[in-house]
Amino acid sequence: MKTVRLTAAQAMMRWLSVQMTEGGERFIEGVWAIFGHGNVAGVGEALQGVSATLPTWRGQNEQTMAHAAIAYAKTMKRKKAMAVSSSIGPGATNMVTAAALAHVNRLPVLLIPGDVFANRRPDPVLQQIEDFNDGVMSVTDCFRPVSRYFDRISRPEHLLTALPRAMRVMTDPADCGPVTLAFCQDVQAEAYDYPESFFEPKIWRIRRPHPDPREVAELAEAIRSAKAPVLISGGGVIYADAEAELAAFAKRHNIPYAETQAGKGANDWRDPLNFGSPGVTGSDCANALCAKADLIIGVGTRFQDFTTGSWTAFANPARKLASINLAPYDAAKHDATPIVGDAKIVIELLDKALGAHRAAEPDFASREAWFKTSDNAIAAPAGKTANALPSDAQVIGAVQRHAGPSTIVMCAAGTMPGAL
Numbered sequence: 001m002k003t004v005r006l007t008a009a010q011a012m013m014r015w016l017s018v019q020m021t022e023g024g025e026r027f028i029e030g031v032w033a034i035f036g037h038g039n040v041a042g043v044g045e046a047l048q049g050v051s052a053t054l055p056t057w058r059g060q061n062e063q064t065m066a067h068a069a070i071a072y073a074k075t076m077k078r079k080k081a082m083a084v085s086s087s088i089g090p091g092a093t094n095m096v097t098a099a100a101l102a103h104v105n106r107l108p109v110l111l112i113p114g115d116v117f118a119n120r121r122p123d124p125v126l127q128q129i130e131d132f133n134d135g136v137m138s139v140t141d142c143f144r145p146v147s148r149y150f151d152r153i154s155r156p157e158h159l160l161t162a163l164p165r166a167m168r169v170m171t172d173p174a175d176c177g178p179v180t181l182a183f184c185q186d187v188q189a190e191a192y193d194y195p196e197s198f199f200e201p202k203i204w205r206i207r208r209p210h211p212d213p214r215e216v217a218e219l220a221e222a223i224r225s226a227k228a229p230v231l232i233s234g235g236g237v238i239y240a241d242a243e244a245e246l247a248a249f250a251k252r253h254n255i256p257y258a259e260t261q262a263g264k265g266a267n268d269w270r271d272p273l274n275f276g277s278p279g280v281t282g283s284d285c286a287n288a289l290c291a292k293a294d295l296i297i298g299v300g301t302r303f304q305d306f307t308t309g310s311w312t313a314f315a316n317p318a319r320k321l322a323s324i325n326l327a328p329y330d331a332a333k334h335d336a337t338p339i340v341g342d343a344k345i346v347i348e349l350l351d352k353a354l355g356a357h358r359a360a361e362p363d364f365a366s367r368e369a370w371f372k373t374s375d376n377a378i379a380a381p382a383g384k385t386a387n388a389l390p391s392d393a394q395v396i397g398a399v400q401r402h403a404g405p406s407t408i409v410m411c412a413a414g415t416m417p418g419a420l
Helices: 008-016 040-049 062-075 096-104 139-146 156-171 213-225 235-239 243-253 284-292 343-354 364-378 392-402
Strands: 003-007 028-033 056-058 081-086 109-115 149-153 178-184 191-195 229-233 257-259 295-299 320-325 337-340
Touching: 003 008, 003 040, 008 028, 008 040, 008 156, 008 178, 008 191, 028 040, 028 062, 062 081, 062 096, 062 109, 096 109, 096 139, 096 178, 109 139, 109 156, 139 149, 139 178, 149 156, 156 178, 156 191, 213 295, 213 320, 213 337, 213 343, 229 243, 235 243, 243 343, 257 284, 284 364, 295 343, 320 343, 364 392
Parallel strands: 028 056, 028 081, 081 109, 109 178, 149 178, 229 257, 229 295, 295 320, 320 337
Antiparallel strands: 003 191
């Protein structure tokens, strides 16, 4: 077996630079970094050596770097991601909030915080947390509950197993989320004879799991029997590239749909079957639609409380719940009938199973009334109020009038997401 002698940090960056998507691009597009005590001598030197193939961007705050990396992954529909390197101590803990955000939203990001010396001889290093009763405790342990996969690299050869595990998590659509590889700072600069084969380019495919045919048949029968079915389009529709399929399915079978916060933007708001968002941040017409529905079909959604209005939005006592999701954990939530599989594939199979079936006409009048109300609220100030401070709705209206097909709008938390 041929080997190549590299420091552990050099091996990590060389390996990351050849992990590819099906489209022939790097899965890890680049590395955000602020260099300090815990990553400058090892990771910093290694990144300089691969700068031609794996770019580095320096930020001003670790949390904002990690948030930028998460936003990139979301924009790329989880098909690509970024890595973030930090020093030990506060530099590392600044990324915990971002790790939690990525964990909640099932978004891939590779976090590489610096860590203590594995050999312990310099203890305590600068900004080291010392637990009087635990010799292996480190500040990076706070990443454990907010990481899909956590590992501490305390030997150079740990990378041979840790890195493939990290990529497995970030490219698995059912288990996707943040990965933390806490990198002991002395190990970063420790040399090891790695197998040359370890650095051969590898393609990582995003799986599209097929559903159990029995689950598809059961849902098709439920739709045929329902008097008022409604689809709830979630973020999984976007990640599965199923936007067009969902709209076509809804049109062919005359099934109205509502969009979650994560699913917003998947389909054209002008689609007459798109009733907007349900729940506490939703529209009157979407909530009226969901209140009467006797069959709620979630597509790529976790049914969180904003969507369900803490389960007050789906008010029909006779309603049934079905969930199309590639994560079994999510598909079975709230005693839903699960259809475990890729949203795009499930919709296509369900479309064939339903044939020419069409549901009853939804209440299009309520949708038109809602649009008239919204148009009045977001209209530009005029007359006596022309020079007054605009309302939140009027600001949103101004943004909407100037937005183009590729515009991305960001907003703060609170009441603004509902208004938007």
